Amino acid sequence: MAEVCVSRNMDIDGGVLGIQPWTTPRHVLDQTFTSTGDGTVTQLTTLPGTLLIDSGILTWTNDSPLIAHVLLRVQRGYRNWRVSNPNAIQIRDRWTWRIGGIDPTVPDPSSTYNGQSGAALDVGADVNATPVKGQYWEWEDGTMAEDWLTPVPPGEDLKVWYRCYVWTPPPWSNNANANDPQHSASVHNTRIQMIAFPSLDTEVTG
Amino acid sequence: MSLKVCTSEFLISDSRGLEFSPGWLPSLVAERMAVSGKDGNVDRSPDQVPFIDSEILWTNSGDDSVHTMVSIHRAPRSIVTSTPNTLVLDDAWTWDIGVSPSAPLPFGTNSGVGIRFQTTQSFNPVIYTRLFRDFPDSVSYQDLGEVPPGETVHFRYRCLFSTPGNWRAPVQPLLLASARWARLRLWSSPWITGVI
Numbered sequence: 206m207a208e209v210c211v212s213r214n215m216d217i218d219g220g221v222l223g224i225q226p227w228t229t230p231r232h233v234l235d236q237t238f239t240s241t242g243d244g245t246v247t248q249l250t251t252l253p254g255t256l257l258i259d260s261g262i263l264t265w266t267n268d269s270p271l272i273a274h275v276l277l278r279v280q281r282g283y284r285n286w287r288v289s290n291p292n293a294i295q296i297r298d299r300w301t302w303r304i305g306g307i308d309p310t311v312p313d314p315s316s317t318y319n320g321q322s323g324a325a326l327d328v329g330a331d332v333n334a335t336p337v338k339g340q341y342w343e344w345e346d347g348t349m350a351e352d353w354l355t356p357v358p359p360g361e362d363l364k365v366w367y368r369c370y371v372w373t374p375p376p377w378s379n380n381a382n383a384n385d386p387q388h389s390a391s392v393h394n395t396r397i398q399m400i401a402f403p404s405l406d407t408e409v410t411g
Numbered sequence: 412m413s414l415k416v417c418t419s420e421f422l423i424s425d426s427r428g429l430e431f432s433p434g435w436l437p438s439l440v441a442e443r444m445a446v447s448g449k450d451g452n453v454d455r456s457p458d459q460v461p462f463i464d465s466e467i468l469w470t471n472s473g474d475d476s477v478h479t480m481v482s483i484h485r486a487p488r489s490i491v492t493s494t495p496n497t498l499v500l501d502d503a504w505t506w507d508i509g510v511s512p513s514a515p516l517p518f519g520t521n522s523g524v525g526i527r528f529q530t531t532q533s534f535n536p537v538i539y540t541r542l543f544r545d546f547p548d549s550v551s552y553q554d555l556g557e558v559p560p561g562e563t564v565h566f567r568y569r570c571l572f573s574t575p576g577n578w579r580a581p582v583q584p585l586l587l588a589s590a591r592w593a594r595l596r597l598w599s600s601p602w603i604t605g606v607i
Binding site: 208209210211212214215228229230274281293295298318319320321322323324325326327328329341345348349350351353402403404405406408 | 413414416424427428429430431433436437438439442482484487489528530538539540541542543544545546547548549550596
């Protein structure tokens with residue numbers, strides 16, 4: 206009997222030809238993580254600083270019989286901070302990922318990192334070496350960054366781990382802003398999405 | 412051994428089976444990363460100076476038209492300026508689609524970052540002032556449109572440094588700009604006109 210074979214991007218169920226859900230880009234993970242440390246900042250001149258957002262290990266298992274490519278989308282919320290002359294505030298974030306059974310390494314942004322926000326204003330000191338009055342406020346738009354994580358073999362896990370920290374790059378002056386130090390930082394939240402992309406069935410197509 | 416069936420566009424049926432054609436699946440078809448060649452100390456630049464210059468050339472070798480878009484991933488940027496000077500890192504891009512396309516040289520700005528801080532009025536002497544600013548990495552999408560079979564898309568990207576506006580010699584100047592890198596990704600999806 207003559208038969209029509211179909212790829213694993215399709216199936217025939219009860220004589221009806223259909224297409225599988227993994228043939229089109231699909232959101233397989235979408236979570237938002239809120240900062241647990243927004244607010245006042247004091248001296249944090251040692252990396253990595255204070256942990257603000259920790260996603261923990263996020264896992265997606267490729268439920269299709271074909272290789273999947275995953276677009277990781279990291280949407281940082283708007284950030285705002287306030288810093289006093291002559292000190293600095295910097296926010297760093299990083300994600301790590303692994304395919305297979307092994308967990309990704311802890312995303313420590315001390316040396317390698319994905320994103321950074323921050324500012325410092327230095328307008329000098331008076332004759333008594335006290336920093337003159339001066340403050341800087343910033344409201345930064347949300348930003349979006351992406352990564353292409355591939356290939357995820359059938360049945361394998363993709364694991365992603367995201368963290369965001371704040372620190373104060375040295376040196377640090379205790380009498381900033383003419384003995385009125387004002388420092389704060391808020392990162393609000395980060396939304397992590399995984400979008401699984403399809404692949405051709407190389408065992409079928411010529 | 413599979414029976415061959417008649418198919419529409421975006422499907423392939425051969426002796427091995429029935430499958431989508433490659434042009435049907437949304438996919439990443441080309442990727443390019445370029446690093447900045449001029450990070451570090453900067454000086455007055457009324458005209459834009461390229462820090463990063465990158466391009467993608469990709470030919471649609473399939474049998475079906477595809478819809479292309481580019482994601483431009485800009486690295487974290489850092490700028491340090493001294494009063495009252497403005498430092499800017501612009502992102503500019505252009506593209507062309509055809510049999511032998513040639514995108515124009517990107518100038519101006521599609522996106523970008525910059526800082527300025529002035530602590531004295533312009534008729535008074537400048538005082539010591541430095542402003543440091545870090546910007547996170549970010550991705551922008553640009554839709555390019557249809558690439559017919561056999562045609563090529565040419566996409567160009569440049570990161571351009573400039574110092575718009577007035578310029579004065581700062582007190583103890585510190586002027587730095589880091590663009591680091593840019594990554595271009597070309598995405599393909601099927602070009603659908605309503606009828607297949």
